[in-house]
Amino acid sequence: MREQERELKLSAPDALDEGTLLSAVRDAGFEPGEGAKRRQRDRYLDTPGLDLARHGVALRRRDADGTARLCAKDPGGPGPGGVWSRLEHEAEVPQSAPLPARAAELPEALRHRIEPFSWGRSLQEVVRLETERTLHAVHAPLAGVKAELALDRVRLEGAGGFTEIEIELGQGPSEPFEALAEALRARLGLVPSPADKLARALALLGRPRPAPPQPAALDPTLSFRLAAGRIFRRHLEALCRAEPAARLGEDPEGVHDVRVATRRLRAAFRTFAAAFPERRLASSLHCIRATGHVLGAVRDLDVLLIGLFDLAPELPASLASDLVPLAELLHGVRDHERARMLRFLGSPRRLRAMDRFELLVAGLEARDAALTAARASVAERPTPGRDRPRARAGHGPGARPLGEVAPEILRAAAARVWRRGERIDKDSPRDDLHALRIAVKRLRYTAESFADLYGKPLRGLVRRATALQDLLGAYNDAGVAAARLTAWLETPAGRRLPRRTWAATGALLALHEARGRKARSGFKAAWREFSRGRSRRELEAVLGAAVAE
Secondary structure (H helix, E strand, O other), X not given: OEEEEEEEEEEEOOOOOHHHHHHHHHHOOOEEEEEEEEEEEEEEEEOOOOHHHHOOOEEEEEEEOOEEEEEEEOOOEEOHHHEEXXXXXXXXXXXXXXXXXXXXXXXXXXXXXXXXXXXXXXXXXXXXXXXEEEEEEEEEOOOOEEEEEEEEEEEEOOOEEEEEEEEEEOOOOOHHHHHHHHHHHHHHOOEEOOOOHHHHHHHHOOOOOOOOOOOOOOOOOOEHHHHHHHHHHHHHHHHHHHHHHHHHOOOOHHHHHHHHHHHHHHHHHHHHHHHOOOOOOHHHHHHXXXXXXXXXXHHHHHHHHHHHHHHHHHOOHHHHHOOHHHHHHHHHHXXXXXXXXXXXXXXXXXXXXXXHHHHHHHHHHHHHHHXXXXXXXXXXXXXXXXXXXXXXXXXXXXXXXXXXXXXXXXXXXXXXXXHHHHOOOOOXXXXXXXXHHHHHHHHHHHHHHOHHHHOHHHHHXXXXXHHHHHHHHHHHHHHHHHHHHHHHHOOXXXXXXXXXHHHHHHHHHHHHHHHHHHHHHOHHHHHHHHHOHHHHHHHXXXXXXXXXX
16 A cells, blocks of 8 residues: 655653643644544564665554554655655564564565665564554534644663654644644744654654765865765765665656666666776676666667657558557567566565665765764864875775876767768668767766866757767667567567557558657757867867866
């Protein structure tokens, strides 16, 4: 079960009693209903390093009223009017069921939401709350809306506790109950809760919620290897946050977003390969490449189906209706590829590889933090005759300052694009334009990775590279779509399609080919816009200034 949790949370003194609270509710113009009391036990699970809490995700088992439920909570927090909002996903489990030891043991819907943040790491109970909850339905007569008022007295074994008031909102506007919360604050001296129950409990236990992963900006003095850690973290976080949607299929862009994150990670591996010993990144690269491959199979089918929907209106109505069997075939292939994708994403081998990559990134971050602290210490207590230390990491190419290495990498990436682009003419085969598209994409990703160093002056190059990549991508997509459709028609299932569907598919292929020709005809102007002297001068001006600094 999935639902949007919306509530107002107020921190209350332990001495607040139910009668005083209800009296304040009535004085504010609201009608409380009969009360109901219950006791509930909440056990929050996390990895030993609190990886779920770090990402703002929560996994809870609640035992109450003779039932047990597991609940995964998406990241959330207070928004306008102080309303806390987040998605909750629940699944009932037997009361006798043990706590899951890993995300793989969770019900499927919860597993897909939790595993991208915990991978294969073990789960353990990190907080146990014993709560006495008093519930009252509350009616706002003038607005005609209802909510539930909960008075929670929360206790932690050996660590005290706290009292909290929650106004759990239903459908309808929140403003009447925002006014109620304000009235309770004024009448009873309450304050907005500083955090959710899990964060408050962790603080009482002396384990405050870890800060969310926020890679620091790059700077020229940073070593090449430590810069890699910051870039890896940036793209790894994008992958983690997009993967639940890709697994669950709730948003077709989820697959696309994870695929983009894998592409950016692969580009980062290529960019920073010289900073690491040979094969240090090999297993991580293999895992990320395989992830992109299985997602690509699903995404390509998504694009084909979207194209089928978009292009069908351009066909005569009789032909468009004959494409229904083709759409059913593609949906069946997509279901097969999606099942294969899910098996791979949750496979023990892949989870172990992601764990190892996470450890690699965490190790780089720890070294980065230690050197940053050392630099700050020296800055506070300068030693005569000693220069400020650079944030280096070890020896070899990885220890070189980023300010020295980045211009070399950018120039090399740009040179590959100029070289390939200048060879393209009207007779160039499709493979040559595909190779140029890949080179442009790598240049764009590299420039975006180093945006912290060069900022606004590099944006023009990135913008023109993006436009050229999009045009080349449209040309490539048309060719890929035509090739895939032709290949599926040659499968046993394709050969069994009605002849009318074959004829309609032929017309569809003609439309894809027309789109490809249109994109190809725009290449000359797009290349001129990208490759003109301005782009080269801007790049050299930016890199020259950076080196001089």
